[in-house]
Amino acid sequence: MRAVKLIVVLLVVYAGLVAGFESMLGYFQPGEQTSVVITTFEDDGTAHARVVQRLDYDGRLYVSANHWPRAWYRRALENPDVRATLDGETRDYRVVPVTGAEQDRVDTEHPHGVVFRVLTGFPPRRIVRLDPRQGS
Numbered sequence: 001m002r003a004v005k006l007i008v009v010l011l012v013v014y015a016g017l018v019a020g021f022e023s024m025l026g027y028f029q030p031g032e033q034t035s036v037v038i039t040t041f042e043d044d045g046t047a048h049a050r051v052v053q054r055l056d057y058d059g060r061l062y063v064s065a066n067h068w069p070r071a072w073y074r075r076a077l078e079n080p081d082v083r084a085t086l087d088g089e090t091r092d093y094r095v096v097p098v099t100g101a102e103q104d105r106v107d108t109e110h111p112h113g114v115v116f117r118v119l120t121g122f123p124p125r126r127i128v129r130l131d132p133r134q135g136s
Contacts, residue, residue, distance in 0.1 A: 017119070036063055036130075039083040040075035047083075048072060054086060055110045055127070061086070062098065062106050065126040066116075073126055084130055093130040103127050 036054045039047050050072040055062035061084075065073035076082055080095040098106060106127050 037085040038063060038072060038076070040072050041079050041082070042075060043079065048075065055106055057106045057109050061130045062127055063130060064128070066112065066123065067120050068123045070126070076128060081133065092133040094133050096129040096131055098127040098129050
């Protein structure tokens, strides 16, 4: 019984560590050269902006959902026409989910270290490509 209590306490402490780290991310977002402000839209047109890390690979722009909070990612899949600001310029993009070999290549080029994975609670990484929309 004592071992079970210890395991429960350790899990609660770990969950608190992950929640604290995720909460602090608002203060410690990546710098402008490595970030993108992605604006997603709900069905009623409500816009939501979120700072995400920019992943450049093979001349294309990618972003990924690296954390458990990922409402922006779900909205982007539901309404793939998004707006993104990078390097001070705002353009319209179409979100394309990335899977298979393409995801493996981008993930290998932009890996996360074990410390980051531990501090974020080992969330699955989901990558999307941002393809420029015509006329933007």
